[in-house]
Amino acid sequence: MRYMVTYDMMETMRNANQWLGATALSMASYPIFSMTPNPAFQWLAAWGEVTERTFDRMVTKPDWGIRTFTCEDGKDHLVSIDTVVEKPFCNLLHFSVPGRRKMKRKILLVAPMSGHYATLLRSTVKSLLVDNEVYITDWHNARDIPVSAGKFDVEDSTLYLAEFMKALGPDTHVVAVCQPAPLALAATAYLAQEDPAAQPRSLILIGGPIDPDAAATEVTDFGRRVTMGQLEQTMIQRVGFKYPGVGRMVYPGLLQLASFISMNSETHAKAFSDQIARVARGEDGDHDRHNRFYDEYLAVMDMPAEFYLSTVERIFKGLEIANNEFTIEGKHVDIGKIDNVAVMTVEGGNDDISAPGQCIAALDLLTGLPDDKKKNHLEPDAGHYGIFAGSSWRNNIRPVVLKFMDENSGAAKKVANKNAAA
Structure with a gap:
């Protein structure tokens, strides 16, 4: 069971954020709210749409798309x-x-x-x-x-x-x-x-x-900074019960993604805030530049x-x-x-x-x-x-x-x- 709890905790956090996004999108999109137009509902729906897609794509293997x-x-x-x-x-x-x-x-x-x-x-x-x-x-x-x-x-x-x-x-x-x-x-x-x-x-x-x-x-x-012992203690976890590799020791893709994002955190934060604004204005697309890039960038695998x-x-x-x-x-x-x-x-x-x-x-x-x-x-x-x-x-x-x-x-x-x- 060593490290399995932390692996499942990361998956739980990812799943919870995906659910929050879906919930916000669904709630803010109720037809009754159209009776009293309010930019806050448009923004909430846009935030929910971007958030749900963001956390869902982290566990989805992208398609080659070469047909x-x-x-x-x-x-x-x-x-x-x-x-x-x-x-x-x-x-x-x-x-x-x-x-x-x-x-x-x-x-x-x-x-x-x-x-x-x-x-x-x-x-x-x-x-x-x-x-x-x-x-x-x-x-x-x-x-x-x-x-x-x-x-x-x-x-x-x-x-x-x-x-x-x-x-x-x-x-x-x-x-x-x-x-x-x-x-x-x-x-x-x-x-x-x-x-x-x-x-x-x-x-x-x-x-x-x-x-x-x-x-x-x-x-x-x-x-050079970290020791092998530090890496093993902080980076390595066991796959949880949700996947076929349950019990396998891995370096989780979500941890790797966190390190990728931390290298350019301000750039990524701006990209997502701009995308929320585009969705709220109806200027987004399923295959727009943001979605094409992040559909691939956020899809990570365990090593x-x-x-x-x-x-x-x-x-x-x-x-x-x-x-x-x-x-x-x-x-x-x-x-x-x-x-x-x-x-x-x-x-x-x-x-x-x-x-x-x-x-x-x-x-x-x-x-x-x-x-x-x-x-x-x-x-x-x-x-x-x-x-x-x-x-x-x-x-x-x-x-x-x-x-x-x-x-x-x-x-x-x-x-x-x-x-x-x-």
């Missing part, structure tokens, strides 16, 4: 989201377009498991779906995974990525966004040692903390406690990736063994999560890779979100990434054939 796609033939084709590999903690999804010719580039998009669902990369998927076969890691909410499924830490995550790479074959281009960048690098090094023929053609690391100490941010400062704690201890505090000391089941994973996979890093000049310098550190670790297979791109005015979504990604970063893939499309295949012949 049709216009191809070169000028026709709209349905988009089918198929499960290629099914695992307890993650599924590998494929965005297939029936009726469209198979695209030359095959991209594995590694989504972050840092509190949000993989749908955070929806716009990234849409932009790549135009002329690529797109696959993505769809991490599961830990509260929905039974305790019988076992543990899941950074080593397990790395093995998952290696398995997905092997399943897709050596003609794959891997794009890791933010948090999984160090583990995607480790997974590639793991394949370089264990199964060289299965290595991807290229690896693109976007805004990842390869070396968190290379440039300090609020995230890295927090990791397995082992994954969260081992990430902080081994990636941020121990710097195992940065120092090339990462191990899996006691065996050293040598990043220097990567010698034929082209590697590119992407950083944003205004990134306050993974500051410039943290991701490019990966290139120094690739001692066995020729310089002509290494590349870094710095987007001067982009923040953390902008390096994988928005105009900076669409107009500047995406073209450079796809060009890098095309320039290195044949290398891995030749090496794979050579190894197979040997």
Whole structure:
């Protein structure tokens, strides 16, 4: 029962606020109040509508919302989201377009498991779906995974990525966004040692903390200030009886959301007060800018406690990736063994999560890779979100990434054939 009471208390508070919003909306919307128009009732109804939606979306997994796609033939084709590999903690999804010719580039998009669902990369998927076969890691909410499924830490995550790479074959281009960048690098090094023929053609690391100490941010400062004991006592809780993962130790998504909001609390407070005013004036919409953003931003998932704690201890505090000391089941994973996979890093000049310098550190670790297979791109005015979504990604970063893939499309295949012949 340890920590289960606090988990249920957070869920109770969330549920109560959702109910308060629904109650206020229902009460202030009674037809009888229309007899005596009063701005107070309009404001109360608007507050209730925004509040109910806000707290409801926290436990709702967003939909991908990618249903049709216009191809070169000028026709709209349905988009089918198929499960290629099914695992307890993650599924590998494929965005297939029936009726469209198979695209030359095959991209594995590694989504972050840092509190949000993989749908955070929806716009990234849409932009790549135009002329690529797109696959993505769809991490599961830990509260929905039974305790019988076992543990899941950074080593397990790395093995998952290696398995997905092997399943897709050596003609794959891997794009890791933010948090999984160090583990995607480790997974590639793991394949370089264990199964060289299965290595991807290229690896693109976007805004990842390869070396968190290379440039300090609020995230890295927090990791340095607290001890592992403090983290376990204050951040880890047991899933309550409401969900299938009852009893599983997790880092709750609601706690992660609270930390996200606290970093820009004034901005979020203004956004919600402005939205209440828009709703009261009848200027809102179900898919307006506010709702599109917060439907995704507020939808959070729980992380397995082992994954969260081992990430902080081994990636941020121990710097195992940065120092090339990462191990899996006691065996050293040598990043220097990567010698034929082209590697590119992407950083944003205004990134306050993974500051410039943290991701490019990966290139120094690739001692066995020729310089002509290494590349870094710095987007001067982009923040953390902008390096994988928005105009900076669409107009500047995406073209450079796809060009890098095309320039290195044949290398891995030749090496794979050579190894197979040997």
